[in-house]
Structures are given as C-alpha cells and as structure tokens.
Amino acid sequence: MIRGKIKKKATRFHEMNILLVLIVLIISLALINNRFLSFGNITNLLRSTSMIGVVAIGMTFVIISGGIDLSVGSVLALSSVIAAKLMVSGTSIFLSIIISLASGILAGLLMGIIIYEARVPPFIVTLAGLSVFRGIAMLLTGAKKVVGLPENFANFAVIRVFDLPGMAIVWLLIIVIGVIMARYTVFGRNIYAIGSNSEAARLSGINIRASIYKVYAFCGFTSAVAGILMATRLCGGSPSAGSGYELDAIAAVVLGGTSLTGGIGGVFGTFFGTMIIATISNGGNIMGINPFVLEIVIGVLIVLAVVFDHLQKNK
Numbered sequence: 001m002i003r004g005k006i007k008k009k010a011t012r013f014h015e016m017n018i019l020l021v022l023i024v025l026i027i028s029l030a031l032i033n034n035r036f037l038s039f040g041n042i043t044n045l046l047r048s049t050s051m052i053g054v055v056a057i058g059m060t061f062v063i064i065s066g067g068i069d070l071s072v073g074s075v076l077a078l079s080s081v082i083a084a085k086l087m088v089s090g091t092s093i094f095l096s097i098i099i100s101l102a103s104g105i106l107a108g109l110l111m112g113i114i115i116y117e118a119r120v121p122p123f124i125v126t127l128a129g130l131s132v133f134r135g136i137a138m139l140l141t142g143a144k145k146v147v148g149l150p151e152n153f154a155n156f157a158v159i160r161v162f163d164l165p166g167m168a169i170v171w172l173l174i175i176v177i178g179v180i181m182a183r184y185t186v187f188g189r190n191i192y193a194i195g196s197n198s199e200a201a202r203l204s205g206i207n208i209r210a211s212i213y214k215v216y217a218f219c220g221f222t223s224a225v226a227g228i229l230m231a232t233r234l235c236g237g238s239p240s241a242g243s244g245y246e247l248d249a250i251a252a253v254v255l256g257g258t259s260l261t262g263g264i265g266g267v268f269g270t271f272f273g274t275m276i277i278a279t280i281s282n283g284g285n286i287m288g289i290n291p292f293v294l295e296i297v298i299g300v301l302i303v304l305a306v307v308f309d310h311l312q313k314n315k
Contacts (some may be wrong), residue, residue: 014257014308018272025276029283036283039163046168047157049278051076051226051233052248053171053271056256057178058222059249060270064182065215066195066262067122071111071129072223072249076242078137079104079227084146084237093153101224107133108220112213130246137239146237157232167229174222178267181218191215195262251298252277255305276301 029036055072062069083100087093107129115125159166182188190211193201202208223242230241256273258265277298284294 012266015266015269015272018256018269018276022272022276022279025279025283029279029286033283033286035286041282041286043160043165045278045282046171047165047233049274050165050167050171051229051242052245052252052278053274054174054222054226054229055242055245056249056252056270056274057174057267058219059246060178060253060256060258060265060267061182061191061215062122062219063250063253063258063260064195064262064265065191065212066198067115067212067215068126068250069108069111069129069216069219070123070126070246071107071133072219072226073242073245074130074133074137075104075107075220075223076227076230076245077239078107078133078140079224080231080234080241081137081140081146081227081237081239083228084149084231085140087150087153088146088148093150097228100228101221104220104222104224104227105217106220108216108218108223109213111220112216115216116209116212134239141237141239143239145234145239147235149231149235149237154232154235157229157235167233170225170229174225175267175271182267187211187214192263195259195264197263248277251302254302257305260306273305 026037035041055076059069059072079100082103083096086096086099091099111122111125111129114120115122156166161169164172182192190201190206193204193206194208194211198208226245227242231237234241252274253265253270254260254273255276256265256269256271258269280298280301281291281294284291284297
C-alpha cells in the first residue's frame with residue numbers, strides 16, 4: 001500500500017514536470033513566431049496528433065503492465081483497410097466501424113494469448129505481429145489504397161465540435177476512458193501491480209492471464225480507433241498507414257513518465273508527452289528548422305526522460 005502511494009506520487013510529480021515543460025515550450029514558440037498560436041495552426045496540430053495520441057494511450061497500459069507492443073502501426077493499417085473495404089462494398093458506416101474495432105481487439109487479444117500461454121516475450125510476439133498484420137493489410141488491398149469511401153465518413157476529418165476537430169474529440173474521449181480505467185477500476189490497479197511485480201501480484205490473487213489478455217486487447221482497440229481516424233483523414237484505407245507509429249507511441253509514453261520496466265506511469269503524462277513531441281515538430285516546421293534536427297532533439301529528450309526515470313528509481 002505504501003509503495004503504491006509512493007509510485008502514485010512519483011507519477012504525479014513527473015506529470016507536473018512534463019506539463020511545465022510543455023507550457024514553457026508553447027510560450028517560447030509563441031514568442032518566437034506568432035503563427036504558432038493561431039487558431040488554424042492549433043487546430044491542425046490537434047488533428048494531425050490525434051491518431052498517434054490515441055495509439056499512445058493503449059501503449060501506456062501495455063508498458064505499465066511491463067510489456068511492449070510493436071504491432072500498433074500494423075494493427076492501425078489493418079483496421080483502416082478493413083473499415084474502408086467494407087464501406088466500399090456497401091456495408092453501413094456503423095457496421096464497418098464496429099467490425100474494424102473488433103478486428104483490432106482480436107489482433108491484440110491474439111498477441112496477449114500467445115504472450116501469456118506460450119511464455120514468449122512481448123517484444124518477439126508483437127514484432128511478429130508488426131509483420132503479420134501489415135502483410136494481411138497488403139494482401140487484402142493488393143498493396144493499394146482503398147478509395148471511394150462514403151462522403152459522410154470522409155467528412156469526419158474536417159468536422160468541428162465546439163471549434164475543436166472531431167478527431168481531437170475522439171482522442172479526448174479515449175483519454176477520459178484511459179484515466180477512468182487506470183484510476184478507478186480493478187483492471188487498472190491490477191496492471192500497475194503486475195508491472196511492479198508480477199509474482200507478488202499472482203500471489204495476491206490477481207488473475208494475470210485475464211489482465212494480460214485485456215491490456216493487449218485494449219491496445220488493439222486504440223490502434224483500431226486510430227486506424228478509423230486515419231481512414232477519414234486519408235479518405236481511404238492505406239495498407240502502409242501507421243508505419244513507424246510504434247516508435248512514436250513508445251516515445252510519447254516514455255517522455256510522459258511511464259517507466260519501461262512497468263508499474264509506473266499515467267495517461268495524463270502520455271498526453272503531455274505526445275503534445276511535447278507534436279509541438280516541437282510543429283513549431284520547428286513553422287520556423288523552417290530541418291526536420292532531421294527536430295528528430296535529434298526529440299531523441300535526446302527521450303534519452304533524458306529514461307535517464308531521469310532511472311535516477312528516480314535508484315534514489
């Protein structure tokens with residue numbers, strides 16, 4: 001109990017620090033270039049970041065549990081392709097979305113089953129998933145983009161709710177769901193316990209099998225949600241969509257304070273981490289900074305975040 005409270009305090013402390021960094025970054029960019037805080041730029045930033053932001057929420061739970069998921073980009077692409085092909089074939093938008101979400105959940109659940117039952121490291125299983133699910137997406141489409149989606153579906157990418165992009169609203173809903181799951185459910189408490197010490201969690205009566213199944217299924221779900229958002233933005237299903245998202249999501253999660261060894265982290269931290277990466281990229285592009293330089297900056301920040309996490313654990 002005491003250890004749990006200490007870890008919660010550590011998580012809140014890091015979240016406040018990363019929020020402060022984000023605020024300073026936003027103010028600095030606004031002072032350097034007044035275009036940064038323009039309504040159009042902020043709207044575009046939120047819209048373009050929402051997909052990786054949604055994926056990162058699912059990744060947060062996986063890493064807190066002590067695992068990793070390298071297949072999220074491929075599951076995104078597969079879900080995007082499935083939704084697009086169903087709509088093009090005449091299936092209703094609603095049913096297409098449900099089937100697409102189910103495919104993401106099934107993909108995640110399948111990996112969770114293999115990880116637990118076969119005792120194969122998550123890195124290996126999800127690395128295989130990265131290849132398998134991308135390959136299925138390519139086979140389903142002949143490696144071509146699926147076009148001809150219903151106009152009502154494609155228009156969601158530009159819809160605004162309370163002056164916010166509809167895609168950002170979806171991201172916000174996933175964040176709310178993530179916070180509720182992490183803080184107020186037995187499932188949330190269980191994955192923190194498993195990530196801290198899986199053997200102690202087992203001895204305390206936690207169903208490790210069910211928790212692992214659920215955490216990867218949820219990550220598959222968030223990847224599928226991002227895939228549907230990607231389909232609306234591209235006005236089609238692309239089998240190459242989401243390439244590299246696994247690394248971007250891990251970067252956002254780590255920068256947000258979630259420990260790669262498990263047991264520590266939170267959804268708000270991931271949100272702040274995602275926004276810092278997006279803000280650096282967006283602000284750098286506005287100022288005409290070489291994108292490769294921006295990648296170096298983001299990489300250095302990630303290393304610093306990991307070093308900070310290591311120092312905190314060894315105090």
